Amino acid sequence: MTKFSDLKLSPKVLKAIDEAGYETPTPIQEGAIPHALEGRDVLGIAQTGTGKTASFTLPMITALARGRARARMPRSLVLCPTRELAAQVAENFDTYAKHVKLTKALLIGGVSFKEQDQLIDRGVDVLIATPGRLLDHFERGKLLLTGVQIMVVDEADRMLDMGFIPDIERIFSLTPFTRQTLFFSATMAPEIERITNTFLSNPARIEVARQATASETITQELCMFKASRRDRAATEKRKILRALIDREGDACTNAIIFCNRKTDVDTTAKSLKKHGYDAAPIHGDLEQSKRTEVLDGFRAGTLRFLCASDVAARGLDIPNVSHVFNFDVPGHAEDYVHRIGRTGRAGRDGKAIMICEPRDEKNLDAVERLIENKIPRVDNPLDEKPAPARKDDDDAKESAPPKRPRRGKPDAKPEDAAPIKPTAQPVKEKKPQRARSERRNQKSDNKSVGMGDHLPDFIAKSFDERRTG
């Protein structure tokens, strides 16, 4: 079996890998690193969670260890679709370049130009950026891309979804055509194919199957929910969410709760907090400092519930998420796969629970068609209790009327605090689980269900094609 020490990485990089506790490369690393070290272009087709980031950072650090950056002329460039992903890549560089003298700058929006400018002025070896901010710097004349020897495009399919492809093409054209290009995408939509044909030259194509498919390490559940009255739907849905969380008990160490809309992310976070849950929101309308703070807290374990928009659905690597709650059925079926993929990572078990209202059933159908499975239905936890004597209608509105004093005994427990006892065990579709070690060693030639070997048609289509059918 190949070890990192068998790859021709610099000894200083190997030392850092060893200190980080890694010995054996993942399939994408084993496939891509030798080609990248030879200076070849690489086309990596891999999902996140496959060790993709290190498959380009490690050879880059090795290649950049010689030589020095000149002012305003970065020697390498990594492009990422979201700010959080860019920050994550930057951290990866810090981990593996700790014994190498490399300078780097993170160019993302939402933070001041000044610091970024100063770093560029001094000269950086590695520039990690989101496209918008990078072009902004370029247009201010602060940045020359003619010295870029290595360029990385990460999560290209997501760049496509987000409309970044024109920017990417522009950035490509600003770098010398002699550069080495490392290009990563989870899928090969025609548009992505076109870009790679245009900007990569004779790339080594490395393709790895999804490390663990949704159906293997993630237990999925679906809770159907119909509001008792239309104007109570929002409040009742939040109540269901709490009940579903409570039903998981201690098994739910932390969780990401996905909502479709930014306003619902805020409301849900506020509501949970109000009910004593340790929750905070993250979405694109929040200040970057807040986004960073919240995500750091969740990673560190000081925050238990992360309420998120799809900004957090893809790519973010948080190893220990026990649960994903889909407060809404995602409007794009493929987002379901990305969202629940935040749990059950690195061979751990994970649980994904989704709430579905009648009006979301169309979207649910699309999800179930995509994953080629019916998600096991579980009881609505609120139906399991005897009809409440009194409706506790509080929600997240700041203007919520003050609570009336409770009737009855002063020490009577509010019904919300009563432990919710499931009358029926959630239906667990017990699939024959492969042994953990076997799963970890899963190679690309293994048969896997879901999105592994088999690629649903739609994934290979551009958004326009999907719309037009």
Next chain:
DNA sequence: AAAAAAC
């Protein structure tokens, strides 16, 4: 119909 990314 919404999310992300630039000021």
